Amino acid sequence: MSPWLLVALAxxxxxxxxxxxxxxMVKGIDLREHGSGNxxxxxTFRVLGAKVxxxxxxFDVLKGTLPVALFPHLEHTNDWRWQLAYGAAAIIGHVFSIYMRFKGGKGVATSAGVFLGLSPVALGVAFAVWLVVLKMTKMVSASSISGALALIVVLLIVPERTEIRILGLAVAAFVIFAHRSNVGRILRGTEPRFGAKKEPEATVAAAAVTADGEKVE
Known part of the structure; x- marks a missing residue:
């Protein structure tokens, strides 16, 4: 199969x-109109709860893992750089979904899936940092930024291909950039905490906002 076709499939x-x-399926709502809109x-947790x-x-993690783990076996170029292309395409797809008029999420889970297939050691350390920071701060944004920074550091330390390091740097930079508005709320002390109640039934039709009037992201 053509690797270009596999990039498109990824x-x-x-x-x-x-x-x-x-x-x-669960509430008959469009999540783009609720919470952060992401x-x-x-x-999904903020609006629909942990079980959903x-x-x-x-599934968002698997979207990243499957292309880098499976697609190289479907083409015969023996060029491992295509594996990176499949992973990058999956992340871009999540962030800019063709099915959602090129709107999506911030790509954290899908990026984790990609590096689970490319560099599981680096992903493991980044995930551990993500968990520790989440436990300490109760803020998903802070843990995501910390995990992205940890990924960069580990990729620079462990023996790894230069191209994987470059992809890791690009992904981490994007994750941090995507959370730029969260940084401001963290500094102001208005960033929502993980474990807060999901949107009440009575207000599910309205987008959630923080105390300073910004939409939660």
Whole structure:
């Protein structure tokens, strides 16, 4: 199979909006109109709760892992750089979903899935940092930024291909950039905490906002 075709398939796979599907199936709502408006596991948790968000996160991770683990066996170029292309395409698909008018999530779970297939040691350390920071701060944004920084550091330490390091740097930089508004709220002390109640039934039709009037992301 042509590797270019597989890149396109990786993008289409990454574009599948599992959070949107969950919102429609569980509550009949469009998650783009609730919470942060992002189509990711964090907003799914905030609006629909942990039982719905857990499978959404799992599927978002698999969107990244499957292309880098499976697609190289479907083409015969013996060029491992295509594996990176499949992973990058899946992440881009999640962030800019063709099915959702090029709107999606911030790509954290799908990026984790990609590096689970490319560099599991680096991903393992980054995930451990993510968990520790989440436990300490109760803020998903802070843990995501910390995990991204940890990924960069580990990729620079462990023996790894230069191209994987470059991809890791690009992904981490994007994750940090995507959370730029969260940084401001963290500094102001208005960032929502993990474990807060999901949107009440009576207000599910309205987008959630923080105390300073900004939409939660």
């Amino acid at each position: 993008y289409l796979l990454g574009s599948i909006p599992f959070s949107y599907i969950a919102g429609r 189509l990711g596991a964090t907003n 968000a857990a499978p959404v996160m799992l």
